[in-house]
Every structure is written in structure tokens, then in C-alpha cells.
Amino acid sequence: MKNIITIVAVLALLGCQEKTEKITDSKDYNQYLITTNTPSKDAIEKDMQFWQERFNNDSTHLMEMSRLSGVHASLFGSTGDISELKTSETFIKKSHDIAARNKDSYLRSLAHNYISQHRFKEAQVLLDSAYAYPDNRKETEMMLFDVAMELGEYNRADALLGKIKDTKDFNYLIRLAKWSDHNGNLDAAIKYLERAKQIAEERDNRSLKLWIYSNIGDFYGHAGRLKDSYNSYLKTLEIEPDNHYAKKQIAWMVYSFEKNTEEANRILDSVMVNHKAPDYHLLKAEMAEYNGNSSEAKKQNDMFLKATENISYGGMYNTYLISLYAETKPEEALKLASKEITNRATPETYQLLAYAQLKAGDKETALKTIEDYVVGKTSEPKALFHSALIYKANGMEDKVAALKEELMGASYELGLVKAKEIEKL
Incomplete structure (x- = not known):
């Protein structure tokens, strides 16, 4: 991510504005907060009923199992x-076992499932x-790029990006944006995402527009373009009124800015x-702490910990747990951080290890750890913040x-x- 100091952020941090600038308006999104308005979920459940009935009549049918795996993932x-994700995994495995052809498609589907579970090494295999x-080797190469980035295998990711190069392809552009962001060029990342957005809009492709509006909203936020970020999330909700991610990001904007x-x-x-x-509880805990x-902060953190006791989550919330344990159980944080590095040795996981080491008294x-594995390798704000503390x-x-x-x-x-803590540095 490119290091950007926006005037708005500086003023907000230093308290130079008596009244914080308003970006959001509840009139824009109130209609999307009606909890009975769940068109996406309703459509999925209707689809589920259809395919489940067909599957119940003959559980050996490959098509039914394939469709059900997708429905459960949705x-x-x-x-x-x-x-639901674990059930999807089961259906994909069964489909792969009985399929006589197109084995590669089932392997990709299972890999996609594992990526969602943060089982990146297994996905790579x-x-x-x-x-x-x-x-369909290009499809596999795109996913291999995604996994290589998650595992910190940046040389391989670079080589794979070269294999799929096509500046008119949506899937290439979004990966080029991710690569640019990794290399600290946020402006370039946004430029490539805006090209991808143009493709999605020209095609009027619902799924592509959903993806690009929510993701480019994040990047606009990183760049301090908060109005653009907000409008992108609203566009997401126009297409999918029950999109939880866009609503959470608007909640973050209302809180943080x-x-x-x-x-x-x-x-x-x-x-x-x-x-x-589970991570909603962490945001609630942070807001309670700010207040x-x-x-209430302890209550919400405890609720997060209770929720993540579910073994089905595996390592999906390890990074959150490391940050939380570092404050209360640094030795536990150290163990978990070492385990996470075995799973994915990236600058982001190393900075968590370093933070746990600091909190455990080993400055x-x-x-x-910071100097060997983090400095010059990432400019993510959390990594910079922990580096500053160290x-x-x-x-x-x-x-x-x-x-x-x-x-x-x-x-x-x-x-x-964290803004308060930055002031004290």
C-alpha cells in the first residue's frame, strides 16, 4: 500500500477540526438495514430447496452434488x-471422487473452498x-497467483502474473492491482481497478460489479478518498441490499472518520x-474501548473468543486472536504466531510475531524480527504501527x-x- 498522508486524516487525528466532516448520510442506507430484506439469502435458499429435492431422489448424481456445493458456499x-462452508467442502470432495472427467474443475473448487478457510498450503497442493x-490452465494460474500471494511466495506470484497477462481481462486487472498494492503503489492499484470497473459496467455483469464496487471501495478508503469509498459501497448495496461487507465498511467509516x-x-x-x-464483536469491542x-469491550472480546472456539474455523481467525492474546496472554500469542508463520510466512504474519514478542517482554x-522480515517488505499500517512500538x-x-x-x-x-496511541508515540 502506498504511504499517503491525507490532509483530512491529519486534521482529524490532530483534532484541528471542531466538527468532523460528514461523509455518510443515514438516508442513503437506512433502506438496506431492514433485517427482513434478504433477497440474496432468499434466492439461495430457494435454489437450495430445488437442488436438495433432486439430490434426495438420487444422491449419486454428480450435477446435483456440484450445484449443492455451490449453494452451500453461497x-x-x-x-x-x-x-455451510464445511458442507460445501464435503460435496466437492464427493463430486471429485465420482467424476470421470473434468477433475481439474473440482480441484479448483476445493482449492477455492480451502482458501476461504485459510488453508492456503492445502489449496496450493x-x-x-x-x-x-x-x-483451463489459465483459471488454475490465476488461483495459484492468489495462493502464492497469501503464502508470501512473491517470486512465484510475479511469474504467474506474467503468464496470465491480458490488460483487457477483468481477472488479470484485479490481480495486477493486488500486485501493485503489495509493491506499495496504491495509485496504480486504483488505476487498474478502475479499468476493471469499466469492464464490469460495460458488460453489465452483476457478479463482477458486486466484486469491484466493494473492493475498490476499500482501496479508495486506503487512499483517503472517503466519499468515493462510501459511494462505492452504496453501489454495492444497490445491487445486493443484504451485502453484509458493504454495510460493515460503512459502519467503520461512521466510527473511524x-x-x-x-x-x-x-x-x-x-x-x-x-x-x-465472530469479528463483528471485535469492532464492537473497539468502539466500546474508544468510548x-x-x-463492554471485555464482554465483546470474550464473545469473539467464545465464537472462535468452534473448531470448524480452523485458522481463519488466527491473526485476530494473535492481536488479542498479545494484550492478555502474550505467551499464547507467541505460540499462535509461530504456527501462523508456518502456514503463511508473509511480512504481515511476521509483524504479528514481532508484536507478540514485544508484549512477551522480548524487545x-x-x-x-521486524528488521529481518518486515522493514521494506510491507507498508501496511498495522505493520508500521507495530514496528513503531518496537x-x-x-x-x-x-x-x-x-x-x-x-x-x-x-x-x-x-x-x-490506535489513533490515540499514535499521538503518544
């Missing part, structure tokens, strides 16, 4: 119910197997009625000062609690 996306088949925790909680409460994801309500080892603990004030300047521009992304 239900996971719509409801956040992890059991499946995709390497799929690559042995001569058909507009400092309106009451409204942000109202939005989040509406989302949580139909979508069950000085430590008992020298934390510094070495430099400060080691008395390296000159490095702290340089990072503090960058972090002031990233206060929107980091949230109001």
Missing part, C-alpha cells in the same frame, strides 16, 4: 455460518495437481441479525518519528483507538 457467504491437466459509535453500532447490529461472523466502556528479538521500546526515537508521520495519515484505517 450460504456461507450470505450467513457467515461456517458449517490441489491447484498444482489441477495444473497437470491440459484444460465520523466518530459516531452510536450510529456505527446501529448499522452493525442490523448486519449481525443475519450474518454471524471508555471497558466492561530485542522483536526488533530483529522501535520505541528499543529507544530508536528517530525511526519512531519517521513512522509516526506516516501513521498519522493512516489513522482512518487503524481506527480511533
Whole structure:
């Protein structure tokens, strides 16, 4: 991500504005907060009923199993119910076992499922197997790029990006944007996403527009283009009124930029009625902490921990757990961080390890971890923030000062609690 210091973010952080600029308007999104308005979920459940009835009549039919695997995956996306994703996995495995042909497509489907579960190494094994088949190799190469990025295998990712190069292809452009962002060029990333957006709109492709509007909204937010970000999320909701991600991002904007925790909680409460994801509790905990309500913050953090005890989640919430445990159980955070690095050795996971090392009282080892695996390899705000804390603990004030300047521009992304901590650096 490119390091950008926006005037708005700096002013908000330094408290130079008596009244925070307003980006959102509840009149724009109130219609989407009606919890009975769930067209996506309703359509999926109708589809489920159709294919389940056909499957019940003959459970050996490959087409029915394939469709059901997709329906259950969609239900996971719509409801956040992890059991739906696991059921989808079961159907894909059965389909692969009985299929006489097109084995590569089932391997890709299973790999996609594993990516959703953060089982990246297993996904890579499946995709390497799929690559042995001569058909649809470009589809496999695109997914291999995605997994390589998750695993920190950037040289391989670069080579794969070269194989799929096509500047008129939506799928290439969104991956080129991800690569540009990884290399610290946010402006280029947005440029490529805007090209992809044009393709999606020219085709009037619903699924492509949904993807691009929500994702480019994130990138606009990173760049401090909050009005553009907000409008992109509204476009997402126009297409899919029950899109939980867009609503959560608007809630974040209302909290982190507009400092309106009451409204942000109202939005989040509406989302949580139909979508069950543990990390909503962390956002509620952060807002409670910002408001000085430590008992509510603890309650929400405990609810997150309780929810993630479900073994079906596997390592999906490891990064959240590391950050949380670092504050309360640093030794547990260290164990989990070491495990996460085994799963995906990226600068982002190494910075979590370094933070856990710092909180465990080993500031020298934390510094070495940062210098060996993080500095110059990522400019993600959380990594910079943890690096600054580690430099400060080691008395390296000159490095702290340089990072503090960058972090002031990233206060929107980091949230109001971290913004207060940045001021103290």
C-alpha cells in the first residue's frame, strides 16, 4: 500500500477540526438495514430447496452434488455460518471422487473452498495437481497467483502474473492491482481497478460489479478518498441490499472518520441479525474501548473468543486472536504466531510475531524480527504501527518519528483507538 498522508486524516487525528466532516448520510442506507430484506439469502435458499429435492431422489448424481456445493458456499457467504462452508467442502470432495472427467474443475473448487478457510498450503497442493491437466490452465494460474500471494511466495506470484497477462481481462486487472498494492503503489492499484470497473459496467455483469464496487471501495478508503469509498459501497448495496461487507465498511467509516459509535453500532447490529461472523464483536469491542466502556469491550472480546472456539474455523481467525492474546496472554500469542508463520510466512504474519514478542517482554528479538522480515517488505499500517512500538521500546526515537508521520495519515484505517496511541508515540 502506498504511504499517503491525507490532509483530512491529519486534521482529524490532530483534532484541528471542531466538527468532523460528514461523509455518510443515514438516508442513503437506512433502506438496506431492514433485517427482513434478504433477497440474496432468499434466492439461495430457494435454489437450495430445488437442488436438495433432486439430490434426495438420487444422491449419486454428480450435477446435483456440484450445484449443492455451490449453494452451500453461497450460504456461507450470505450467513457467515461456517458449517455451510464445511458442507460445501464435503460435496466437492464427493463430486471429485465420482467424476470421470473434468477433475481439474473440482480441484479448483476445493482449492477455492480451502482458501476461504485459510488453508492456503492445502489449496496450493490441489491447484498444482489441477495444473497437470491440459484444460483451463489459465483459471488454475490465476488461483495459484492468489495462493502464492497469501503464502508470501512473491517470486512465484510475479511469474504467474506474467503468464496470465491480458490488460483487457477483468481477472488479470484485479490481480495486477493486488500486485501493485503489495509493491506499495496504491495509485496504480486504483488505476487498474478502475479499468476493471469499466469492464464490469460495460458488460453489465452483476457478479463482477458486486466484486469491484466493494473492493475498490476499500482501496479508495486506503487512499483517503472517503466519499468515493462510501459511494462505492452504496453501489454495492444497490445491487445486493443484504451485502453484509458493504454495510460493515460503512459502519467503520461512521466510527473511524465520523466518530459516531452510536450510529456505527446501529448499522452493525442490523448486519449481525443475519450474518454471524465472530469479528463483528471485535469492532464492537473497539468502539466500546474508544468510548471508555471497558466492561463492554471485555464482554465483546470474550464473545469473539467464545465464537472462535468452534473448531470448524480452523485458522481463519488466527491473526485476530494473535492481536488479542498479545494484550492478555502474550505467551499464547507467541505460540499462535509461530504456527501462523508456518502456514503463511508473509511480512504481515511476521509483524504479528514481532508484536507478540514485544508484549512477551522480548524487545530485542522483536526488533530483529521486524528488521529481518518486515522493514521494506510491507507498508501496511498495522505493520508500521507495530514496528513503531518496537522501535520505541528499543529507544530508536528517530525511526519512531519517521513512522509516526506516516501513521498519522493512516489513522482512518487503524481506527480511533490506535489513533490515540499514535499521538503518544
